[in-house]
Amino acid sequence: xxxxxxxxxxxxxxxxxxxxxxxxxxxxxxxxxxxxxxxxxxxxxxxxxxxxxxxxxxxxxxxxxxxxxxxxxxxxxxxxxxxxxxxxxxxxxxxxxxxxxxxxxxxxxxxxxxxxxxxxxxxxxxxxxxxxxxxxxxxxxxxxxxxxxxxxxxxxxxxxxxxxxxxxxxxxxxxxxxxxxxxxxxxxxxxxxxxxxxxxxxxxxxxxxxxxxxxxxxxxxxxxxxxxxxxxxxxxxxxxxxxxxxxxxxxxxxxxxxxxxxxxxxxxxxxxxxxxxxxxxxxxxxxxxxxxxxxxxxxxxxxxxxxxxxxxxxxxxxxx
Amino acid sequence: xxxxxxxxxxxxxxxxxxxxxxxxxxxxxxxxxxxxxxxxxxxxxxxxxxxxxxxxxxxxxxxxxxxxxxxxxxxxxxxxxxxxxxxxxxxxxxxxxxxxxxxxxxxxxxxxxxxxxxxxxxxxxxxxxxxxxxxxxxxxxxxxxxxxxxxxxxxxxxxxxxxxxxxxxxxxxxxxxxxxxxxxxxxxxxxxxxxxxxxxxxxxxxxxxxxxxxxxxxxxxxxxxxxxxxxxxxxxxxxxxxxxxxxxxxxxxxxxxxxxxxxxxxxxxxxxxxxxxxxxxxxxxxxxxxxxxxxxxxxxxxxxxxxxxxxxxxxxxxxxxxxxxxxxxxxxxxxxxxxxxxxxxxxxxxxxxxxxxxxxxxxxxxxx
Numbered sequence: 277x278x279x280x281x282x283x284x285x286x287x288x289x290x291x292x293x294x295x296x297x298x299x300x301x302x303x304x305x306x307x308x309x310x311x312x313x314x315x316x317x318x319x320x321x322x323x324x325x326x327x328x329x330x331x332x333x334x335x336x337x338x339x340x341x342x343x344x345x346x347x348x349x350x351x352x353x354x355x356x357x358x359x360x361x362x363x364x365x366x367x368x369x370x371x372x373x374x375x376x377x378x379x380x381x382x383x384x385x386x387x388x389x390x391x392x393x394x395x396x397x398x399x400x401x402x403x404x405x406x407x408x409x410x411x412x413x414x415x416x417x418x419x420x421x422x423x424x425x426x427x428x429x430x431x432x433x434x435x436x437x438x439x440x441x442x443x444x445x446x447x448x449x450x451x452x453x454x455x456x457x458x459x460x461x462x463x464x465x466x467x468x469x470x471x472x473x474x475x476x477x478x479x480x481x482x483x484x485x486x487x488x489x490x491x492x493x494x495x496x497x498x499x500x501x502x503x504x505x506x507x508x509x510x511x512x513x514x515x516x517x518x519x520x521x522x523x524x525x526x527x528x529x530x531x532x533x534x535x536x537x538x539x540x541x542x543x544x545x546x547x548x549x550x551x552x553x554x555x556x557x558x559x560x561x562x563x564x565x566x567x568x569x570x571x572x573x574x575x576x577x578x579x580x581x582x583x584x585x586x587x588x589x590x591x592x593x594x595x596x
Numbered sequence: 597x598x599x600x601x602x603x604x605x606x607x608x609x610x611x612x613x614x615x616x617x618x619x620x621x622x623x624x625x626x627x628x629x630x631x632x633x634x635x636x637x638x639x640x641x642x643x644x645x646x647x648x649x650x651x652x653x654x655x656x657x658x659x660x661x662x663x664x665x666x667x668x669x670x671x672x673x674x675x676x677x678x679x680x681x682x683x684x685x686x687x688x689x690x691x692x693x694x695x696x697x698x699x700x701x702x703x704x705x706x707x708x709x710x711x712x713x714x715x716x717x718x719x720x721x722x723x724x725x726x727x728x729x730x731x732x733x734x735x736x737x738x739x740x741x742x743x744x745x746x747x748x749x750x751x752x753x754x755x756x757x758x759x760x761x762x763x764x765x766x767x768x769x770x771x772x773x774x775x776x777x778x779x780x781x782x783x784x785x786x787x788x789x790x791x792x793x794x795x796x797x798x799x800x801x802x803x804x805x806x807x808x809x810x811x812x813x814x815x816x817x818x819x820x821x822x823x824x825x826x827x828x829x830x831x832x833x834x835x836x837x838x839x840x841x842x843x844x845x846x847x848x849x850x851x852x853x854x855x856x857x858x859x860x861x862x863x864x865x866x867x868x869x870x871x872x873x874x875x876x877x878x879x880x881x882x883x884x885x886x887x888x889x890x891x892x893x894x895x896x897x898x899x900x901x902x903x904x905x906x907x908x909x910x911x912x913x914x915x916x917x918x919x920x921x922x923x924x925x926x927x928x929x930x931x932x933x934x935x936x937x938x939x940x941x942x943x944x945x946x947x948x949x950x951x952x953x954x955x956x957x958x959x960x961x962x963x964x
Contacts, residue, residue, distance in 0.1 A: 449802055531786050
């Protein structure tokens with residue numbers, strides 16, 4: 277089995293690093309492509325032994341499982357480009373936040389009668405094999421396809437299947453979650469330094485405390501509140517600390533964060549589904565690079581006026 | 597090498613579970629003692645194959661490394677009880693929050709010329725072998741003793757030596773830290789549930805996200821701020837979420853928490869060091885139970901005026917004060933007649949304080 281990545285940025289790099297560390301696939305069976313060869317992650321991918329190319333078509337031809345690891349607004353271009361090259365064996369796995377299975381299927385149906393599409397939402401800790409991934413399967417994906425993806429993603433962390441309508445909430449929680457944690461460790465370390473600890477030790481202890489607590493929760497049947505109670509002895513230091521956190525509405529801030537991230541994800545999805553975005557929203561440099569690809573024309577990608585994404589009236593451009 | 601635990605509560609249980617899972621010591625080379633046989637952790641310890649006894653002296657005899665895993669206010673009694681049985685080989689490791697090495701050495705010097713004492717601060721995730729431990733060495737402990745303890749504690753998580761004056765700050769950060777994380781996880785799960793996720797999945801994903809992020813940080817040379825930047829794509833969901841956190845002073849709350857915990861630890865240590873309190877602060881029921889012990893007289897001066905702790909007058913050998921549920925209580929060790937002395941402390945204190953009402957991250961302290 278071969279795995280390909282359209283896109284060679286942070287996500288592709290993190291997944292390849294995780295997969296190879298897990299030994300679930302050999303690096304020489306991995307291909308990654310991007311028109312941008314300057315990305316630092318490209319060097320990293322090469323160093324790991326993955327095959328890098330500037331041709332998305334080559335990646336498609338070399339893969340069975342194809343991850344779309346590009347930013348959401350690039351997805352339609354990619355689909356138009358690789359659509360003709362998709363075969364029956366291909367399993368398309370989109371990791372793009374807010375891009376629905378139906379929008380991907382709609383595009384691919386122009387080229388194939390039954391494109392196998394899975395949508396997943398993962399997070400950066402796949403790079404240390406402690407990711408959190410959920411996936412939803414499209415109408416043409418078989419049960420075995422889901423199991424195959426679960427095997428891959430399960431090697432780099434937790435992975436489970438969900439209904440597609442939950443994926444935005446998952447984005448808000450575990451997709452953005454690591455950022456909340458990095459913020460928290462930064463602040464905890466500041467607290468430790470304020471009370472006299474050297475910075476390195478404070479960062480280390482803060483991260484270790486979070487890691488240990490999270491692991492305890494994952495391995496315990498108990499409620500987080502019960503575990504918190506167990507740590508807070510009467511009149512002690514911990515309950516004093518918890519009081520100041522509650523006084524400041526600590527819990528509410530985290531609920532707000534999950535909500536804000538989820539809402540923004542839905543917003544972005546809605547904008548994408550609207551099938552019209554202004555050219556200004558497309559990053560010019562990326563567009564330039566895409567237009568450099570053989571066969572891509574400015575007219576083909578609808579650059580002049582409002583773009584119609586996922587619009588099947590776009591002229592199919594022939595590729596060499 | 598044999599390891600002993602004075603105390604058979606949450607801390608002893610967590611450490612034994614971690615040590616045996618790590619394979620760093622066999623369960624049958626571990627002894628744990630407590631006068632209270634009803635603790636749920638006692639059956640857990642027995643199930644793991646540990647030798648359990650009600651005799652602290654037996655635990656001392658059977659050990660080379662002896663962990664004091666009792667609440668801080670119990671420490672002086674324990675030291676008085678086992679003091680005569682300490683040998684040159686013994687390494688005493690106190691896990692009690694706020695109890696200084698010098699206070700322990702002072703007590704043990706009555707019995708031995710060069711007691712080897714170490715003080716450590718750990719946390720509950722030792723139970724899943726992801727603890728965070730720091731330790732400081734006393735004046736008579738050798739370099740090898742430190743390395744031995746480090747080997748033991750490193751089998752259940754991160755362990756490093758520090759100067760003793762940093763231990764209170766460590767209590768505030770990684771000692772109490774798991775509680776901050778459990779609170780955060782509860783809230784994150786609430787957020788997920790609000791946005792439509794089933795509860796179990798939300799808890800799972802929240803915990804997994806924290807665990808993964810912490811691991812990334814530990815494995816990376818990068819600054820947490822840099823790692824945060826890497827996760828925030830322009831105009832994306834994550835940066836929107838972070839704005840809410842910053843607006844609410846999220847970081848400040850965590851700094852406050854570490855500070856509050858550290859300050860409280862120092863407060864409790866100061867109270868313990870003071871060694872003098874007023875009789876009005878004495879919990880009557882406890883005093884009654886102690887007075888029931890053979891050899892204790894109610895006419896001792898100590899009940900009349902202010903109490904001198906660690907004072908060898910009358911029939912009362914030592915006084916100690918502790919605070920439970922906001923009230924002060926008096927605890928005594930008594931000088932019994934030889935024939936009556938079994939080395940057992942009046943059980944009243946243990947059963948009311950150690951009874952697993954609450955457990956401490958730092959080491960059984962109702963001080964913590």
